[in-house]
Amino acid sequence: MAKTNPGRFFEDYTIGQVIAHAVPRTVSGGERALYHALYPARHALYSSDEFAHVCGLPASPLDDMAAFHIVFGKSVPDISLNAVANLGYAEARWLRPVYAGDTLRAQSEVIGLKENSSGKTGVVYVRTTGFNQHDLPVMEFVRWVMVRKRDTAAPAPAAHVPQTAAVVDPADLVIPAGLDFSHYDFTLAGEPHRWGDYAIGEQIDHVDGVTIEEAEHMMATRLWQNTSKTHFDATPRADGKRLIYGGHVISMARALSFNGLANAQMIVAINAGSHANPCFAGDTVRAWSEVLDRADTPAPGVGALRLRLVATSGGEPFTLRGEDGRYLPHVLLDLDYWVLMPI
Amino acid sequence: MAKTNPGRFFEDYTIGQVIAHAVPRTVSGGERALYHALYPARHALYSSDEFAHVCGLPASPLDDMAAFHIVFGKSVPDISLNAVANLGYAEARWLRPVYAGDTLRAQSEVIGLKENSSGKTGVVYVRTTGFNQHDLPVMEFVRWVMVRKRDTAAPAPAAHVPQTAAVVDPADLVIPAGLDFSHYDFTLAGEPHRWGDYAIGEQIDHVDGVTIEEAEHMMATRLWQNTSKTHFDATPRADGKRLIYGGHVISMARALSFNGLANAQMIVAINAGSHANPCFAGDTVRAWSEVLDRADTPAPGVGALRLRLVATSGGEPFTLRGEDGRYLPHVLLDLDYWVLMPI
Amino acid sequence: MAKTNPGRFFEDYTIGQVIAHAVPRTVSGGERALYHALYPARHALYSSDEFAHVCGLPASPLDDMAAFHIVFGKSVPDISLNAVANLGYAEARWLRPVYAGDTLRAQSEVIGLKENSSGKTGVVYVRTTGFNQHDLPVMEFVRWVMVRKRDTAAPAPAAHVPQTAAVVDPADLVIPAGLDFSHYDFTLAGEPHRWGDYAIGEQIDHVDGVTIEEAEHMMATRLWQNTSKTHFDATPRADGKRLIYGGHVISMARALSFNGLANAQMIVAINAGSHANPCFAGDTVRAWSEVLDRADTPAPGVGALRLRLVATSGGEPFTLRGEDGRYLPHVLLDLDYWVLMPI
Structure with a gap:
């Protein structure tokens, strides 16, 4: 029997199954x-221990x-080695900050299954949770992927599509214990704009661009021990390019958004995310943001x-979809998330 | 109002203004x-805690x-986002070593202003100081940049060009507390050549070359949270190249100078520096040095x-300027600095 | 006299000479x-402090x-700056794990010399040992390199070819103090295959491939402060490529071998190794393994x-040599090593 990991196929998942992930x-x-070398990341809370202390961490x-x-x-x-497509994210929440010295592990629970009408693939919904060395959860998210069947003759499981929230309710956002923006230093953070300065509907063009190199996205993706071969092996494509891990684009865009959102310090939830078009080395990534909503939090000084x-x-900033409702070809990512800011 | 940082223009600076920098x-x-992955850095004091202990740190x-x-x-x-050119450095001094766990911040004082005769740009002179978490200065330097005016009709400020030392006086060099080269291990350091072995006028060809890749200089420049877009965005140039941060060339040349200057351990001052020609990915950087002066220091065993x-x-080593007095096209950097060596 | 390091020539070595290496x-x-960013490294013992604790470290x-x-x-x-070829390795043994905070130094003893019949080069055999800050050895290996003579008229030394073991005797493998795989967690490690599941003669195709970029192998090689200019300077070759450090290929292949050998946790010896053909940027590296032997160890649960x-x-997996006995052109590395696994 081959000892290498063939990955799981659609038939290998059952509702309620809990898969403990390795490494x-x-x-x-x-x-x-x-992280600072790979992305133009400048949010002060993630750059300075002193700044974090002043914020109660x-x-x-x-x-x-x-x-x-x-x-x-x-x-x-365990989840996406045989995935044909990464279809979506929902209900991602950060539950506890991760500090130097922490050890992370992860597990996924299968929460939905639906065979496609072709009989060749099916959609698997999982809720993945990361834990630290104290077995305390640090984050969780739902994602769904289209996975090949090993045997197209295998019977379809009962279809179950889980109900997930379109948007994480602000009451369900987890604020890190002790977080307090009462003594927040806007000068050190880099911009004067407070939570109250952002209006729903406001759009921000983050201006700067970064042209991506193969070496960078591979180093990033390896650093996270992501083994998906499509990111590393140039031989399947005639142009010698590798498909860039979607998360690399998220981090790049988030870092670029510092310019205009320097005080959007902590991401606490991702409501939804689409990797609208593939990203390749040579692409120059830019980003724009739109304010979708605002909410209070119980933490002092934190909105x-x-x-x-x-x-x-x-493409042009602030353009997203064509007349047919589909993402325009220049759109790489459309992410909907909650972030904590000083009020 | 746009929330992104437009950068300061010439009119935004006033003599005596102190600007606290972010992040x-x-x-x-x-x-x-x-740093060791990005540059061929081998100076033992920066590589080994044990070696540093023996040197009193x-x-x-x-x-x-x-x-x-x-x-x-x-x-x-704050200083060079709208800079047309980085014109020079002077009076750079290292004031205190930085150790793992230290948190750095920086501020700049405007010490000179001079509008150019074109009325479109002006030269801004600043003294930038870095501080650690104890609010103790770790280094300072003067630099001057040519900055665009926002409004060419704005009146010119009174011209003030600060007097800076052509060379930092050896008496003004700050030797780190405790530094002692009395027990210096030349074998572990890599070369036998002492301070006394270097004669004024002596030239050293450092022999080795490093061909630079886009991924490397971008990772380095991001690591220092330098946001100047010209280093990251390939789209403005037809050849898809990015202008390499001048500091990347300084670090590369300094690291290459190990071969012949392995005992030139600590840089304590930069007297002057010119980025003579731009550097691009694909360039193979080499370095040569010339001994300009020698001085005693009060620290034991330290010259x-x-x-x-x-x-x-x-180009050929030891060639610098053409008959017209201008830097030859193959010269990337001309740096004048003070370094500490075992006597 | 030039202060740069010209490297040692064949005449500069004598049997019994001990050379303390710098930096x-x-x-x-x-x-x-x-290391995790540069290689797809996933062996759990090197990824998680918690996993290491459970294994007694x-x-x-x-x-x-x-x-x-x-x-x-x-x-x-000191050894290979003027080497024409890196001919082989033997008797490499890991003697003590290296932990964060340790300081490594190295020395080599010349254990063999043999001038080649051409009179222009000779083979130098050294035993290189690494030590930590407590002067305790952490690893050792024998390697032999072909080195140029400075003066072809110099007399040949008495030929002495050291006897090295074709294979490190299992009784000579050094098991780290405290190592205990009795409570080994196969789920966290990533595969269920135990030592007892691997049969002599069994071959494993590790499936995955990584296409190598110039920036990556240069960063890796610099990180190890390897100064061999052939890895960094593109100018000697018309195609602008740099010869990739053979060790980069070893680490890449070892990391890829996780897929099928996830429990092959600790390398304790290299018996022999050949860099069969040069590796260049653009190559897509794959790996396969063959089980050569099995041995017991005195440590609990460890084989x-x-x-x-x-x-x-x-090329195809499991092909190694042509009919003429020479390595096939697609073979980059042939490494023979001992590893510790849970029984």
Whole structure:
């Protein structure tokens, strides 16, 4: 019997199944330094222990998206190795900051299954949770992927599509214990704009662009121990390009959004996300944001802002979909998330 | 009002103005490891805690140039975002080593202004200082940049060109507390050549070359949170190249100078520096040095050497300027600095 | 006299000579994070402190191959700067894990010399040992290189070819103090296959491929402070490519071998190794393994497996040599090593 991992096929999933993912990971200052080298990340809370102390945290945490990538990466060999498409995200919540010295592991519960009418593939819905070394959850998210069947003759399971929230209710956002923006230093953070300065419907063009190289996205994706071969192996494509991990685009766009959203410090939820078009080396990624909603939080000085973050390669800012309702070709990412800001 | 940072224009600066820069940064072993991955850095004091202990320091500090890059990077959004040219450096002094766990912030004081005769631009002179978490200065430097005016009709300020020292006086060099080269291990350091072995006028060809890739210089420049878009965005140029951050060339040349200057351990001052020609990916950077001066220091076993460090791409070593007095096209960098060596 | 290092020539070596190598290096979490960014490394013992604790170790060590690269890199300026060819390895043994905070140095003893019949070159055999800050050895290996003579008229030394073991005797493998796989977690490690599941003669195709970029192998090779200019300087070759450090291929293949050998946790010896063909940027590296032998160890729950690891670029798995007995052109590496696994 082959000892290599063939990945799971659609028939291998059952509702309620809990899959413990492999390869726990201890993080250190090294992951933080690399995150800053790979992305133009400048949010002060993730850059300075001193700034984090003033905000009530014991130290500067690992970037929220880095925590997401590590948890996501662990799920890849069990969930998406045979995936035809990564269809969507919902109900992603950050539950606890990750600090240098923490060890992360992850597990996924199968919460939905639906065979496609072709009989060749099916959609698998999982809720993936990351835990630290104290077995406390650090984040969770729902994602659904289209997975091939091993045997097209295998019977279809009873279809079950889970109900997920279109938007995480602000009351369900988890504010890190102790977070307090009462003494927030806007000068050190880089911009004067408070939560109250952002109006629903407001759009921000983040201006800057970064042209992506193969070496960078591969280093990033490996750092999260994401094994999906499409990101590393140039041989399947005639142009020698590798499909860039969608999470790389999220992190790049989030970092670019500093310019105009420097005080959008902590991501606490992703409501939805679409990798609208594939991204390749040579693309110059830009980003724009739109304010979708605002909410209060119980933490002192802390407000929540719901934002759309759109990453593009070419095209005009603030353009998203064509007349047919489909994403325009230059749109790489459409992300809907909640972030914490000083009020 | 747009929330993105438009950068300051010439009219926005006034003599005596102090600008606190954003995004403090805590450094760790991660920054050190990346510095070694990005440059062929081998100076033992920055590589080994044990070697640093023998030299009287509590640990191996962050590379001097990394500390410079972090402080410089913080100043970019406030000083050089609209700069047409980075005209020069003077009076750079390292005041205190930076160790893992330190948090750096920076501020700049405007010390000079002079509108150009065109009325479209002006020269801004600033003294930038980096501080650690104890509000103690870790380094300072003067630089001057040519900045666009927002409104060419705006009146010119009274011209004031600050007097800066052509060379930092050896008496003004700050030797780190405790530094002692009495027990210096030349074998572990890599070369036997002492301070006394270097004669004024001596020239050294550092032999080795490194061909630069886009991914490397972008990772380095991002690591220092330098946001200048010209280093990251390939779209403005037809050849898809990005202008390489001048500091990347300084670090590359300094690291290459190990071969012949392995005992030139600590940079304590930069007297002057010119980025003579732009550097692009694909260039193979080489370096040569010339001994400009020597000085005693009060620290046991420690001498100071004043060096010219020239980085090139092509051309012959020891060639610098043409008959017209201008830098030859293959010269990338001409740096004049003081370094500490065992006597 | 030139102050740059000309490297040693064949006449500069004498039997019994001990050469202390320069530039000690303190490692941190930064080196670990970079190792994960540069290679698809997923062996749990090197990823998680918690996993390491359960295996009886105080923390997750620096990857075995990273320790090798650091020790090897230190030897380059003294041993292989003028090497025409890196001919072989033998008797490599890991003697003690390396942890964050350890400082490594290295020395080599000349154990063999043999001038070639051409009179222009000779073979130098050295035993290189790495030590930590407590002067305790962390690893050792024998390698032999072909080195140029400075003066072809210089008399040949008495030929002495050292006897090295074709295979490290299992009784000579050093098991890290405290290592205990009795409570090994196969789920967290990623595969269920135990030592007892691997049969002598069994072959495993590790399936995945990684296309290598110039920026990556240069960053890796610099991280180990390996100064061999052939890896960094594109100008000598018309195609602008740089010869990739053979150790980069070893680490890449070892990391790829996770898929099928996830429980082959600790490398404890390299019996032999050949860099069969050069590797260049653009090559897509794949790997296959063959089980060569099995041995018991005195440590609880720990078995030793002797493996052949072959890295390729193109070609079919499990093909190694042509009818003439020479390596096929697609074979990059043929490595024979001992690894520790849970029984």
